[in-house]
Amino acid sequence: MIKQALLGEFLHEAESTRKLLKAIPDSALDWKPSDINWTTAQLASHISEVYNWFEGTFNQDVFDMGTYTYDKGDVSKAENIVAKFEENVAKAQKVIENSDESTYFNEWKMEMNGNSLFPPMPKVQVIRSFLYNHLYHHRGELVVYLRSTGNKVPGLYGPTADDKF
Structure with a gap:
């Protein structure tokens, strides 16, 4: 039952x-709001990358960021970022579909070089916060980036000011 809820939200989002x-x-790929922020390409690539974390979150009790590697690919074109997203989202969907609900309340932790980065918590809480809410947060940032560069924003939860009624 929890799996179906997670999968339904995943597919919709x-x-x-x-x-x-x-x-x-x-x-817009090279634009960033300040010197300390990511470029649009870096932010979009990070959004795509979060889908790559589903395997380590659903199927492991310890996610070791010290050994984690990821090939972002060529982020100089938006279509490449979308292609990486499509690759990662397909893998993430399979991870959810094949996940074992009986492990959702296992203690999960993220480490780097043997140091805990977050307090241990139930895996399902990590799925909702580290994976899902994390994505939504960065999507909100990306909406601001698009608006700041004079671009249209698609409706995510209904129409935007760019949509004709």
Whole structure:
């Protein structure tokens, strides 16, 4: 039952993420709001990468960021970021579909070089916060990036000011 709820939300929200990533023009990829922020390309790539974390979150009780590697690919074109998203979201969907609900309340922790980065918590809490809510947070940032560069924003939870009524 929990799996079906997680999968339903995942599929619905992945479509919103897809729409948002597809709205990024190449001309906005190098823009960033300040020197300390990511560029649009880096932020969009990070959003795509979060889907790569589903395997380590659903299927492991310890996610070791010290050994984690990820090939972002070529982020110089928006279509490449979308392609990486599609690759990662397909893998993430399979992870959810094949997950064992009986492990959802196992203690989960993230470590780096043997040091705990977060207090241990039930895996299902990590799924909702580290995976799902984390994505939503960064999508909100990306909406601001698109608006700040004069680009249209697709409706994620209903129409936006760019939509005709």
